[in-house]
Amino acid sequence: xxxxxxxxxxxxxxxxxxxxxxxxxxxxxxxxxxxxxxxxxxxxxxxxxxxxxxxxxxxxxxxxxxxxxxxxxxxxxxxxxxxxxxxxxxxxxxxxxxxxxxxxxxxxxxxxxxxxxxxxxxxxxxxxxxxxxxxxxxxxxxxxxxxxxxxxxxxxxxxxxxxxxxxxxxxxxxxxxxxxxxxxxxxxxxxxxxxxxxxxxxxxxxxxxxxxxxxxxxxxxxxxxxxxxxxxxxxxxxxxxxxxxxxxxxxxxxxxxxxxxxxxxxxxxxxxxxxxxxxxxxxxxxxxxxxxxxxxxxxxxxxxxxxxxxxxxxxxxxxxxx
Amino acid sequence: xxxxxxxxxxxxxxxxxxxxxxxxxxxxxxxxxxxxxxxxxxxxxxxxxxxxxxxxxxxxxxxxxxxxxxxxxxxxxxxxxxxxxxxxxxxxxxxxxxxxxxxxxxxxxxxxxxxxxxxxxxxxxxxxxxxxxxxxxxxxxxxxxxxxxxxxxxxxxxxxxxxxxxxxxxxxxxxxxxxxxxxxxxxxxxxxxxxxxxxxxxxxxxxxxxxxxxxxxxxxxxxxxxxxxxxxxxxxxxxxxxxxxxxxxxxxxxxxxxxxxxxxxxxxxx
Numbered sequence: 001x002x003x004x005x006x007x008x009x010x011x012x013x014x015x016x017x018x019x020x021x022x023x024x025x026x027x028x029x030x031x032x033x034x035x036x037x038x039x040x041x042x043x044x045x046x047x048x049x050x051x052x053x054x055x056x057x058x059x060x061x062x063x064x065x066x067x068x069x070x071x072x073x074x075x076x077x078x079x080x081x082x083x084x085x086x087x088x089x090x091x092x093x094x095x096x097x098x099x100x101x102x103x104x105x106x107x108x109x110x111x112x113x114x115x116x117x118x119x120x121x122x123x124x125x126x127x128x129x130x131x132x133x134x135x136x137x138x139x140x141x142x143x144x145x146x147x148x149x150x151x152x153x154x155x156x157x158x159x160x161x162x163x164x165x166x167x168x169x170x171x172x173x174x175x176x177x178x179x180x181x182x183x184x185x186x187x188x189x190x191x192x193x194x195x196x197x198x199x200x201x202x203x204x205x206x207x208x209x210x211x212x213x214x215x216x217x218x219x220x221x222x223x224x225x226x227x228x229x230x231x232x233x234x235x236x237x238x239x240x241x242x243x244x245x246x247x248x249x250x251x252x253x254x255x256x257x258x259x260x261x262x263x264x265x266x267x268x269x270x271x272x273x274x275x276x277x278x279x280x281x282x283x284x285x286x287x288x289x290x291x292x293x294x295x296x297x298x299x300x301x302x303x304x305x306x307x308x309x310x311x312x313x314x315x316x317x318x319x320x321x322x
Numbered sequence: 323x324x325x326x327x328x329x330x331x332x333x334x335x336x337x338x339x340x341x342x343x344x345x346x347x348x349x350x351x352x353x354x355x356x357x358x359x360x361x362x363x364x365x366x367x368x369x370x371x372x373x374x375x376x377x378x379x380x381x382x383x384x385x386x387x388x389x390x391x392x393x394x395x396x397x398x399x400x401x402x403x404x405x406x407x408x409x410x411x412x413x414x415x416x417x418x419x420x421x422x423x424x425x426x427x428x429x430x431x432x433x434x435x436x437x438x439x440x441x442x443x444x445x446x447x448x449x450x451x452x453x454x455x456x457x458x459x460x461x462x463x464x465x466x467x468x469x470x471x472x473x474x475x476x477x478x479x480x481x482x483x484x485x486x487x488x489x490x491x492x493x494x495x496x497x498x499x500x501x502x503x504x505x506x507x508x509x510x511x512x513x514x515x516x517x518x519x520x521x522x523x524x525x526x527x528x529x530x531x532x533x534x535x536x537x538x539x540x541x542x543x544x545x546x547x548x549x550x551x552x553x554x555x556x557x558x559x560x561x562x563x564x565x566x567x568x569x570x571x572x573x574x575x576x577x578x579x580x581x582x583x584x585x586x587x588x589x590x591x592x
Contacts, residue, residue: 033418039411040423042404043467050464051430054441061444070447115338123332131576132339135346138575140525142543143564146550147345150352150557156361158348164363172363200342257436259528264550278436285440285532293440300437307432 058300061293070289080294087291089272089280096187097256097276104194104255109248111195112202117232119203120210137200145264148193152265154178183273186266190274193261198254202247209243210236253306256299346568353561360557374562381556382537383545383563390524390541390567392455397462397523398516401470404463405515409474410500414483431468435461435529443532453539458530462523469522470515477511478504514581517574524571542567 037044062080065073084090119130136144151158154177163169169177179185213236221231237244259278262268268275268283275283277299284292355362356371378384408427412420435442442461443452451457481504489499505512527543534540537548542563549560575582 036411036415036417036419039407043408043427043471044423046400046404046460046464046467047426047430050442050461051433051438054438054445055433056441057444058438058441061440118331118335118338121331121335123328123335125332126335129332129335129339131579132343134575134579135343135572138521138572139346139568140527140543140564140571142525142527142547143349143568144345146546146560146564147349147352150561151345151348153361156363158365161363161365196342196345253432253434257434259436264547282439282532285443289440289443296438296440303433303437307429 055300058293058296061290062297064290066288066290076290080288080290081298083288083291084284084294084298087284089275093272093275093277093280096274097278100187100191100194100276101252101255103191104198105248105251107191107195108198108202108251108255109244112199112206112247115199115203116206116210120207133200133203135200136197137204140260141197141258142260142264144197145190145193145261148189148196149180149265152179152189154181180266183266183270186274190261190265193265194255194258197261198251202251205243205247205250206240209240212243213239249306249309253303256302256306346565346572349561349568350565353558353565355558357558374558375566378559378562378566381559383542383559385538386540386542386545387563387567389455389539390543393458393462393526393530393541394520394524396455396459397466398520400459400463401466401519402512402516405467405470405474406512409471410478410504412471413475413478427468427471430465431472433465435465439528439532442529446533452533453536454533455539457533458523458526458541461529461533462519462526466519466522470519473515473518474508474511477508481507510581514578517578518582521571521575524567 063075063077065076065079067073115133119126119133148159152160154160155173157177160169160172160177160179164172164177171177175181179189217235217239218231221235226234256276257278258276259282262274262276262279263282266274268279272280272283277295281292281295281299284295351366351370352360353374354370354372355367356369359367408423411417412424446452446457446461449457451460485503485507486496486499489503490496494502525543526541527547530541530544531547534544537545540548546560546563549555
């Protein structure tokens with residue numbers, strides 16, 4: 001499941017506990033300053049050891065010469081980055097990643113906007129229908145991708161049988177039916193799977209946004225005689241903007257970091273012809289872990305830029321304040 | 323709204339719902355195909371053969387399911403142990419460094435392990451925690467801590483502090499008030515954090531892929547990945563195991579669906 005971002009609402013202004021800080025003996029003062037650590041210390045330790053230490057090690061590895069068995073031969077400056085730039089397929093991988101992110105996120109947003117409208121209507125059995133929508137969100141993305149690979153089997157895959165039945169595919173078991181065997185076709189099918197697994201979270205985020213829009217603005221629009229499409233464009237979409245912004249950024253990050261879909265369906269192959277930068281980083285790891293680290297640093301830089309954008313976008317509504 | 327419109331909407335929505343369930347139905351059907359019909363070009367087999375679900379346990383995959391279970395349970399326990407006090411304290415007190423701490427949590431929420439695989443690999447190999455359940459528990463807990471902390475913080479913040487004060491006055495200590503008043507009221511948040519973390523760790527793939535090379539120490543997702551690389555793919559057992567791993571998780575997620583959405587909307591939309 002993709003991690004989801006929750007911005008908790010700002011805590012209500014609880015009156016601060018009078019700190020023992022200024023009064024009391026020095027011993028009490030030290031205790032007061034240390035007290036928070038007893039509560040949040042374990043969380044800090046966990047974050048440092050699992051999230052921050054790897055970041056440091058990743059940067060270190062990117063600037064060191066590491067041999068095949070993992071022995072560190074010392075600092076080498078930008079050599080790993082230069083080696084990375086000399087990779088003949090780097091340009092193609094980067095271009096493919098841009099296409100992958102832009103197409104998956106755009107298609108996800110458009111589909112989710114439509115689905116959110118549909119699932120926001122009142123009809124019998126809405127809860128059951130909404131419940132079905134969460135399946136790809138709850139299930140392992142890796143296993144979902146494996147099932148799609150199975151359904152695209154050239155001879156016996158469900159999707160191919162269907163395409164054959166409706167006349168799109170002339171014959172089963174041919175090279176044409178082997179979608180995942182051809183890099184360009186494989187990429188489009190994998191984009192489809194990525195959209196499929198991204199839709200549930202996005203639709204739910206938009207649904208929540210829709211429900212947060214007060215009913216009276218719609219009543220006003222009805223009184224003014226606005227058409228449904230006009231109402232959607234001039235009222236719903238502008239009021240959904242914050243929800244959409246957050247959904248877009250979370251999706252960009254998830255899709256950029258997405259690994260299991262491509263890994264399960266083509267493993268980035270043949271060669272690296274269906275690899276994104278994330279898959280390419282993993283492929284490089286077996287030949288040169290230092291070069292792989294260099295690419296990780298680049299990927300990481302991109303993620304940081306996205307995080308900053310996200311914080312800016314979210315900052316207006318949910319302050320991490322004291 | 324007219325009745326016809328309602329029916330059209332319902333049919334559309336059920337169609338979409340069916341489409342989203344289809345891959346998981348295909349998973350179960352593939353697992354139940356008789357061995358001789360595995361590669362038949364038919365939507366459904368001539369009969370269902372459930373033996374893969376029985377032989378699954380003797381095929382060794384049962385042990386890998388067990389590892390997934392231990393990792394997910396361990397990570398969930400650790401996350402709750404660590405996030406509950408942090409969420410409680412940040413919800414109830416203003417202290418120096420509170421903003422910095424909440425920002426740190428928020429930022430780690432953005433980082434995905436995939437982006438720093440090389441660093442995780444170097445650290446855990448150096449610590450000797452590769453091929454170990456403990457390594458996976460730690461990583462999964464670390465990357466799911468943020469969600470739990472945020473949602474618990476939101477729940478605890480919404481509980482009036484007066485309730486705790488009343489309990490304290492009535493003779494319960496601060497810890498007693500926390501355990502007997504706050505925790506029961508925040509229980510929906512705790513359950514949400516619990517199930518969410520469990521599912522995330524249960525489904526985790528990339529970190530386990532780089533940290534476990536010994537098939538006896540691999541969680542289910544990783545050992546299934548090695549099936550895919552085999553010369554003859556044992557699709558029957560692969561999908562039987564996938565179905566056993568997937569169906570309970572979808573049901574569990576349905577239990578918290580509303581609250582996850584509530585948690586997601588809490589700050590993201592208002």
